[in-house]
């Protein structure tokens with residue numbers, strides 16, 4: 297007798313779709329069964345032909361806790377993620393106080409967040425100017441990856457020069473770790489920004505001009521060359537432009553151990569929305585042209601881009617103010633709750649298989665971030681994490697549906713078809729009918745597998 301059976305589902309793995317049921321024993325997938333199974337279970341959910349995906353993994357979020365809970369806190373953020381079908385997040389080390397750059401801070405963050413988590417979570421470690429001697433201990437703690445900025449970022453989270461990147465990659469190679477980069481060239485961005493601000497040119501157009509595609513391309517090419525030389529696995533965060541994706545594709549052909557992600561906002565928005573609607577559409581790298589955004593889809597389809605992540609980066613409403621110009625306003629888009637519905641709609645609109653979503657939002661992030669022995673597959677023995685998507689529900693994203701602390705997002709007003717209706721974490725229903733029914737503290741820390 298199983299604990300739970302979800303029957304009559306359209307099961308979507310990374311490779312194929314088929315009609316079937318999944319059975320759960322404890323926290324694990326017990327079996328895959330026919331759609332009309334008569335096996336017994338303590339509870340049964342009739343999916344009524346809804347799509348059943350493995351629980352999604354968002355490998356790039358900034359939940360801002362501890363330290364900036366007025367932007368977001370782990371409780372709100374993990375509930376929003378759960379409503380969006382996400383059962384695991386990998387949280388960034390910055391926009392934390394202090395930033396996660398050593399073992400003591402790792403354990404402190406874990407202690408502070410564990411009672412607040414509604415879904416499972418893992419941590420990125422930081423790689424900044426003065427913590428290269430802490431990378432080994434962070435790896436021992438179980439960080440999935442190390443985040444560095446090549447672009448200017450903030451005073452407490454320093455950007456790396458290429459000398460330190462190279463040294464850091466040598467250390468990370470020792471334990472076959474993963475180094476992830478925000479790729480925009482420091483020199484180009486800081487020169488452009490300083491010059492523009494000095495001249496009082498701080499409009500939306502000025503912001504876009506200060507962060508050209510070539511800055512992203514130069515940084516990515518440099519990381520490719522360093523990875524080629526040293527052999528360390530590297531991951532390119534938030535690819536915004538097809539020229540960048542093309543460089544990554546070439547590097548993959550040449551055997552460089554590189555993976556890459558993009559975000560829903562680069563796929564569905566462009567400079568037009570930023571110029572017309574303003575700071576809710578501000579992010580870095582910035583939104584690109586309509587043509588670029590459309591071409592980026594080619595690299596989703598051909599597998600160059602390994603995964604889709606939200607880069608959920610919330611802020612207080614006043615931080616989006618444009619009164620001091622567009623450079624001062626907060627850069628970051630809140631999207632962890634809406635990634636799946638937006639991507640489901642867009643994939644369906646293109647007539648593509650939803651298996652792309654299982655691949656890019658579950659299996660691939662599990663593999664890249666070292667949690668693939670438990671997560672990312674619909675296979676007996678794996679964690680019983682699922683999301684059910686009703687492909688027929690039409691929606692428009694509204695402020696009051698968002699579970700974020702600050703209910704603001706570029707995605708408000710976006711319309712589509714196909715909505716997550718039930719999320720299951722390790723065999724427990726945690727959301728149903730757009731309501732969180734899971735409990736705070738049910739989410740568990742995941743450490744990178746050896």
Ligand SMILES: [Zn+2]
Nearest residue numbers: 356358607609
């Ligand atoms: Zn980010």
